[in-house]
Amino acid sequence: MKPFKTHRQQLAILRGRGLKINSGSKALRILESESYYAVINGYKDFFLLKDPTGKNILPETYITNATFEEIYELYSFDRDFRNTILEFILKFESSIKSKISYRFSEKYKEPHAYLILKNYTRVSAKLKDVLSLISTISNTISKNGKKKGSIAHYLDKHDGVPLWVLVNYLTIGNMQYFYSCLDNSLQNTIAKDFSISYKRDYGNVIHFTPDMLESTLKTVTFFRNVCAHEERLYNFKLHKPAPSAGIGSILSIHTHLLDKGNIFTVLAFLKLVLPKKEHQKMIKNINKLIHSYSSKFNSINFNDILLEMGLFTNWDQSL
Structure with a gap:
């Protein structure tokens, strides 16, 4: 030691x-x-x-x-960057929770439908995932049912917890598994909800598939956890990036830029699932942050830090 x-x-x-x-x-x-x-x-x-x-x-x-001061400036920049993108990741998190809970509850109206095995995918390879998800949900209800809060209130007053209440107690990682455990019909409906929103904002008809939404969920979940746990973000890269070919085609971005699993990857993926005004606001806030720190480094080139993040020249125009 x-x-x-x-x-x-x-x-x-x-x-x-x-x-x-x-x-x-x-x-x-x-x-x-x-x-x-x-x-x-x-x-x-x-x-x-x-x-x-x-x-x-x-x-x-x-x-x-x-200098010591430069190292601290990089530390501060990274912290401010985490806070900047976390704001918008949380907006996507709220959106995916809302869509999953709405569509699942619309299709399965029986009490505690989310605890019933047959309401999920019948693919045998996913049986363990479904059972694990049901166990996580059950444990979440049991744990929070003993505390003051929405779950305890609904258990006491209504003999059950609606999914749209329960999802507020589930992590985005839980929601990633929830989505992967849904049947094909529900997965397609939820992915289509994002397609409709994208067309409304950008005027482009896109085919946003369940696989693309799963890739987005997987990617955002990793970056969300880095931000939430205040881990180093600027040079974080996914060990095994999610498939991006379809997403690259929609966004007209070459897959070699998305397959690196870096910050640029998550910023690009978020364009498909955030309202246009929110995504543009995120890019604007990032550019303001970059501008505020660009003159604080002398011994190194700040552009090298941006390149490490995947933010190449005119990266924002690519989005």
Whole structure:
């Protein structure tokens, strides 16, 4: 186990590795309020010397003129970026919950229909997923039925919890599995709901398939979790990106740009499931954020950070 280091000792180590610290007192205040591990270990990589293969030179050495303040600016930029896109991911989350609960309840009107096995897909390969989903829903009701809130109220007053109430207690990951466990008819109806909204906003008739919606749900779920858990976002990439060929065709974006599973990928996918005004607002807010941070880096090129995110030149025009 590494021995404990005071904040002053931590700064001394950084100086010894070639990192400039313009204001020791400000750096101390930052370390008192933010974790050294979160700030330095999380965001130092861009500022470290690399060997010809791209690996960090050991012992760690910072590039010329790299500063503690720049690392903190990247940390702050990443946090602000997470908050910016999380706002719109949550709007999609609300939308998919609303559509799934509405269409499922419209088709299956019996009490506790979401706990009945036959109301889901009959594909044998998905039986375990369906049983797991029903178990998750049952546990959610049981857990929250003992607390004050909507679930307890409906159990006490109405002997059951409507799905449109229950979905507020389910995660977007739960909803991803919920959608994948629906029969083909319901999946198509829900995907068509998004197609209709897209046509209304953009004037284009599209065939937004259940597979495309599943790809969107899978992608958004991963990025939503990164944002919610305050993990590093700017260089996050999906280990196994969801299929994007159909989505690329609709958006007129080459699949090689979408198959990287980076931030550009999720921004593109969100265009299909957010109202036009919301997606445009998200792009505008991102551009404002980029502009506000673009002049805060001297030892590195801020455009290299944007490229790491998948935000190439004129990326916003592509969307």
